[in-house]
Structures are given as structure tokens and as C-alpha cells.
Amino acid sequence: MRLNKIPVFCAMAALLAISCATAPPPVVVDTAPKPETEMAKATERRAYVKDNGLEAYAPDSFKKAEDNYTAAGKVYGTDNAKAKELLDLALPLYEQTVTDGFTKKVAEKKAVADSSKSKADEQKAKVAAKDSYAAAEAAYAKAVADAAAGQYASSVASYQEAAKKYEEAASIAAAARTQAQTALDSANASIQSTADRLKAIDTEMAAGQGGTP
Amino acid sequence: MRHAYKSWLILGVFLLLGAVASFGQNSLTDNPNYRKALDLQRMAKQYYDSGDYQKSMETSQQAEELSKVALAESEKQRMRWMANSYKNRASERIAFGEKNRAVTRYPDVWTQAKASYEIAQKTFLAEEYQASVDASRKVMELMAGVEPEQKAAAAPAPAPAPKPVASKVLPSIYEVRLIESRRDCFWRIAEYPFVYGDPWKWRLLYEANKDMIPDPNDPDLILPGMLMKIPSASGEVREGTWVPVP
Numbered sequence: 001m002r003l004n005k006i007p008v009f010c011a012m013a014a015l016l017a018i019s020c021a022t023a024p025p026p027v028v029v030d031t032a033p034k035p036e037t038e039m040a041k042a043t044e045r046r047a048y049v050k051d052n053g054l055e056a057y058a059p060d061s062f063k064k065a066e067d068n069y070t071a072a073g074k075v076y077g078t079d080n081a082k083a084k085e086l087l088d089l090a091l092p093l094y095e096q097t098v099t100d101g102f103t104k105k106v107a108e109k110k111a112v113a114d115s116s117k118s119k120a121d122e123q124k125a126k127v128a129a130k131d132s133y134a135a136a137e138a139a140y141a142k143a144v145a146d147a148a149a150g151q152y153a154s155s156v157a158s159y160q161e162a163a164k165k166y167e168e169a170a171s172i173a174a175a176a177r178t179q180a181q182t183a184l185d186s187a188n189a190s191i192q193s194t195a196d197r198l199k200a201i202d203t204e205m206a207a208g209q210g211g212t213p
Numbered sequence: 214m215r216h217a218y219k220s221w222l223i224l225g226v227f228l229l230l231g232a233v234a235s236f237g238q239n240s241l242t243d244n245p246n247y248r249k250a251l252d253l254q255r256m257a258k259q260y261y262d263s264g265d266y267q268k269s270m271e272t273s274q275q276a277e278e279l280s281k282v283a284l285a286e287s288e289k290q291r292m293r294w295m296a297n298s299y300k301n302r303a304s305e306r307i308a309f310g311e312k313n314r315a316v317t318r319y320p321d322v323w324t325q326a327k328a329s330y331e332i333a334q335k336t337f338l339a340e341e342y343q344a345s346v347d348a349s350r351k352v353m354e355l356m357a358g359v360e361p362e363q364k365a366a367a368a369p370a371p372a373p374a375p376k377p378v379a380s381k382v383l384p385s386i387y388e389v390r391l392i393e394s395r396r397d398c399f400w401r402i403a404e405y406p407f408v409y410g411d412p413w414k415w416r417l418l419y420e421a422n423k424d425m426i427p428d429p430n431d432p433d434l435i436l437p438g439m440l441m442k443i444p445s446a447s448g449e450v451r452e453g454t455w456v457p458v459p
Contacts, residue, residue: 123264124263124264124266125264127263127264127265128264128265128266173266176266176267176270177261177266179266179270180257180260180261180266180267180269180270180273181261183257183269183270183273183274183277184257184258184261184269184270184273186273186277187250187253187254187257187273187274187276187277187280188254190277190280191250191251191254191276191277191280193280193284194247194280194281194283194284194287195242195247197284197287197288198240198241198244198247198283198284198287199241199242201241201287201288201291202240202241202242204291205291205294
């Protein structure tokens with residue numbers, strides 16, 4: 001029985017001896033500098049996209065930018081080279097989001113302003129609501145100029161202001177139009193009634209003069 | 214010579230145009246306020262179409278006000294015409310009374326009729342046309358029983374005092390006459406005292422006789438010699454044909 005246990009103890013002792021003799025793994029120290037500038041710029045562009053609500057207008061490029069930005073954040077400080085590489089990918093994607101997003105957003109706001117302008121024109125607001133319509137026209141012209149100058153955020157705001165003023169003008173004109181229509185209908189009815197009565201009196205008097213009233 | 218002919222022709226055209234224009238002005242639709250209302254109505258529509266709703270509304274309101282003024286003026290004109298028409302008929306009855314010495318034959322009636330006629334004239338001048346119409350009608354009512362002097366003299370029984378119209382037997386037939394100075398028509402026939410003494414009752418005559426006139430839809434055309442039925446207007450007894458006093 002004792003003889004049977006000897007090989008087992010020998011094997012365990014050998015394994016212990018081997019394990020104690022193995023050296024600890026080496027600690028990896030990143031020597032590349034943190035990509036602080038890239039991170040700051042990407043963070044700023046990311047905030048700009050969100051502040052202007054552009055992510056909804058260019059969701060593909062934004063998602064790709066976000067994936068790279070998130071991955072860069074995970075390795076930032078531990079694998080700075082990789083982080084820089086990822087941020088270098090994220091930054092142009094954020095720029096693309098800004099460009100594409102603003103293009104679509106400006107077009108969308110312009111379409112809204114154009115629709116409001118049509119409503120105002122339909123009500124002849126240019127004459128009926130001069131002040132509001134003039135303010136809308138000024139805002140619209142500024143929006144066009146801002147878009148041409150690449151000032152998209154300002155252009156979006158101006159188109160929104162223009163749309164608001166066109167709606168206001170349309171509303172004022174519509175109310176005035178209703179009142180004018182009512183007055184016109186009333187005058188028409190009164191004049192028609194008077195005309196009928198005058199003709200009846202004419203007939204009565206003519207008949208009375210020549211024969212039977 | 215030829216030049217003179219042209220001048221006369223041009224003058225004739227102008228006179229014709231003037232006559233047409235003055236004839237056209239007789240229509241009440243030529244009332245200046247009504248014309249102005251129509252102009253304003255057109256302007257209001259133009260303002261409306263251009264989008265100047267404020268001006269359109271103001272102009273419409275002016276148009277409406279003027280059309281109401283025109284209506285009021287025309288109604289007044291109609292009342293004036295009616296009052297004048299009644300006054301003229303009252304005047305005819307007064308002249309008839311004077312000619313037939315109503316002052317001695319019917320002194321009470323005559324005094325009342327003259328007083329009513331004076332009221333008719335005064336109220337007419339004061340533009341109280343309804344009062345004038347009422348007074349003229351009273352004259353005609355009062356004078357309805359005054360008969361021509363000759364007829365009264367020829368009557369078998371003396372009739373110093375007039376009898377009420379309702380108590381007399383009135384004619385049921387009238388023969389349409391050709392009187393050049395005052396041609397017969399439903400209006401004038403209804404006005405005769407022995408018919409209704411009220412021209413406004415002409416329709417009663419028309420309805421009763423429309424089947425015998427040339428055009429049943431044209432009450433203006435009646436022919437001399439027609440024997441016109443005179444239906445009872447308020448239950449009065451009627452019989453015989455009216456015979457004009459020679």
C-alpha cells in the first residue's frame with residue numbers, strides 16, 4: 001500500500017518544483033503619448049453634431065463615428081496609438097455628419113418655410129399682413145445668404161424664423177379675409193335686396209302712371 | 214345747304230340721346246346712392262381680390278349703407294308718388310263736388326271733405342305721405358255718395374241727403390268707354406264711386422273679367438264696349454248695368 005503512493009507524491013513534488021521555477025509575465029508599458037488633441041477635437045465635433053441635432057439627418061456616418069469614438073475611449077491611455085488611429089477615423093466621420101446633416105436639415109427647414117410662404121401667399125398676406133410678411137421675407141433672405149456663406153446653423157434658425165413669420169402672416173390674413181368676405185356677402189345681399197325692391201317700385205309706378213298699378 | 218342738313222342731323226341725334234338719357238333717369242335704379250353703392254361693391258371686390266381685406270371690408274360697409282339709403286329714398290319716393298296720386302284723385306272729387314254744387318246739396322259731407330282735402334295737401338307738403346294718403350282716401354270715401362246734380366234732379370224720388378254707399382243698389386255691370394282725356398282701365402274703373410271708389414281694388418275687377426280681355430295676363434289692355442262684371446267687394450248688393458249720365 002505504501003509502495004503504491006510513492007509515485008504520486010513524486011509527481012506532485014516535481015510539478016511544484018517546476019511551477020516555482022517559472023518567471024512572472026512582463027508588464028506592457030505604452031510608450032506612445034495620449035492623443036489628447038484628437039480626442040478634444042472629436043469630442044468637440046461630436047458635441048456640435050448633437051447640439052445641432054444632426055445625428056438624425058446623417059445616421060450612418062454618425063454611427064460609424066460613434067463606434068470609433070467609443071472604441072478609442074476604451075483604449076485611450078492604454079493603447080494610445082490605437083486610440084489615435086480610431087479617433088483619426090472618427091473625426092472625418094463627424095465632419096461628414098455635420099456636412100450631410102446640415103445639407104439635409106437646411107433643405108428640410110427651407111421646405112417648411114416655402115410651404116408656409118405658399119400658405120401666406122394664398123391668403124395674399126403680402127398685402128393683408130404687411131409687417132409679418134415683410135419680416136418673414138427678411139428672415140428668408142438671410143437664411144438663403146447664410147446657407148450660401150456656409151453658415152448652416154444660422155441658416156436653419158433663419159428659415160425657422162421665416163416659417164414662423166409666414167404662418168403668422170397667413171393667420172392674420174386669413175382672419176381679415178373672413179371678415180372681408182362676410183362684409184362683402186352682406187353688402188351683396190343688401191344691394192340685391194335693394195335692386196329687387198327698386199325694380200318692383202319702378203314697375204308699380206310705371207303701371208300706375210299708364211294703366212294699372 | 215348740305216352743311217345745314219348735317220347740322221340738323223347732328224342736332225337730332227343729340228336730342229334723341231338726350232331724350233333717351235332723361236327717360237332712363239326715370240328708373241329708381243338710377244338713384245345716385247344706389248349707383249354709388251354698385252361702384253363701391255365693385256371696388257370692394259377688387260380690394261378683396263388684391264388682398265387688401267381691410268379696405269374691402271370698409272368699402273363693403275359703405276356700399277351696404279348707401280344701398281340702404283337708396284332704398285329708404287326710393288320708398289319715400291314711392292310714398293310721395295302714391296300720396297300725390299291719391300291727392301290728385303281727391304282733387305278731382307273736390308272739383309266734381311264744386312261743379313255739382315255739393316256745398317249746398319251735401320253741406321256736411323262737403324265741409325268734412327274740404328277739411329280732409331286741406332289736411333291731405335298740408336301733410337303732403339310736410340312730407341307726411343301716409344297721413345296725406347289717409348286724408349285723400351277720406352275725401353274719396355266722403356264724396357263717394359255725392360251724385361251728379363243732373364242725375365239727382367232726374368231721379369224719381371228727391372234725394373236731398375246722400376245715402377250711404379252700402380245702402381244703395383250699385384251696378385253689377387260696367388261698359389268700358391273710350392274717353393280720350395282719361396282712358397278707362399281697371400285702376401280708373403275701380404276708382405269710380407259707383408264701382409269701389411278705391412283704385413287699389415282694381416284686382417277684384419281684373420280677376421272677375423280676365424277671361425274676356427284680349428290677353429288674360431295683361432291687365433293693361435281692355436277694349437271699349439266690353440261689359441265688365443263688378444263683383445261685390447264687401448257684401449254690397451249689385452244689379453244692372455251702369456248708365457252714364459249724358
